[in-house]
Amino acid sequence: MGEHVLVLNATYEPLSTVGWQRAVVLVLDGVAEIVTADEHRRVRSPSVSVARPHVIRLLSYVRVPRGRTAPVTRRGVLTRDGHRCAYCRGHADSVDHVVPRSRPEGHHTWANLVAACRTCNGRKGNRTPEEAGMPLLANPFEPRGIGSLVVRAGATRAEWMPWLTATG
Structure with missing residues (x-):
């Protein structure tokens, strides 16, 4: 790029x-x-x-x-979170939906996406952080x-x- x-x-x-x-x-x-x-x-x-x-x-x-906002993208989420995993603070190389998309409230929005390392993302799976026993160390937000x-x-x-x- x-x-x-x-x-x-x-x-x-x-x-x-x-x-x-x-x-x-x-x-x-x-x-x-x-x-x-x-x-x-x-x-x-x-x-x-x-x-x-x-x-x-x-x-x-x-x-x-x-009121302009940035579009929700993988690169944008990783940049917003400084390429740090929201669960372990290690290097993030993927994006995780805090509330899984399989659930009615699991939308693809800034407030529901965090950067995650592949290990934490796989361990959390199709569960919420509470269900997986993995508290968020960084809260998602919409950049403005x-x-x-x-x-x-x-x-x-x-x-x-x-x-x-x-x-x-």
Whole structure:
């Protein structure tokens, strides 16, 4: 997967992430400006040379509808939980439904999914944590705001932190 670039609104608020190629196109089209970039890695053409951006800022303000949430994905759950098992805190490589999907209340939602190692996931099986005697060490939640942005990107980069921590 390609590297992501943080997109800031004209007011320096984080909006989303895009691939580095899309970020370069936005800069070349005059829609955005580069805020931080890797000067050692450049995108070149016969007439233009642009540093690979880490963070770009839109030149025009974009009104953002509130209440956007990240889609529920395996990668998103693993990222939200820091690749740590919700049952043993070991390295997680799978996703577990807290309430099994075979039950009426076992929905595929942020609030019902946790990262789990394969051992714990198999041991828990088609039972609730209480039935399996495996208490949750981390509670599932739906990422919102900056958390939603980070989950969509899959990971944060050190270059993004001044903008993510300023508003989150």
